[in-house]
Amino acid sequence: MDSTQTGGLSGAPLFENSTRVLALLAQQLDGRVPLVGVGGISSAAQAYSKIKAGASAVQLYTAMVYGGIGLAAEIARGLDHLLALDGFNNVAQAVGIEKDLYQ
Ligand SMILES: Cc1cc2nc3c(=O)[nH]c(=O)nc-3n(C[C@H](O)[C@H](O)[C@H](O)COP(=O)(O)O)c2cc1C
Incomplete structure (x- = not known):
């Protein structure tokens, strides 16, 4: 990542x-403070992955530009499946x- 660039960085x-x-x-x-994974x-x-790393909730923005508003429901369904598998x-x-696991 280039910390000298002007403007914001988002996405992948x-x-x-x-x-x-x-x-x-x-x-x-x-666990003293709930964290939002973003x-x-x-x-x-x-x-x-964000949840397993410590997030109690997640937030996304850039992917919605590509995936549309339905992406939130798709992720929620997929998350249900992944949680159940584990x-x-x-x-x-x-x-x-x-x-x-992270250092
Ligand atoms: C165009 C744009 C506007 C944003 N506006 C806000 C904002 O008003 N408040 C905020 O907390 N984060 C804002 N963000 C940050 C996003 O919510 C998010 O934290 C960031 O883009 C990284 O997540 P992403 O990779 O899913 O986009 C904005 C991001 C973008 C790209």
């Missing part, structure tokens, strides 16, 4: 770094389960 290039920062915050805060989310799998009944059970 943010995903990895923002997920790592999220996990580091989750490690430090240890940056480069465009799929249920990516939303799930044996979880709800998002809360998965929050932060992988936060310690």
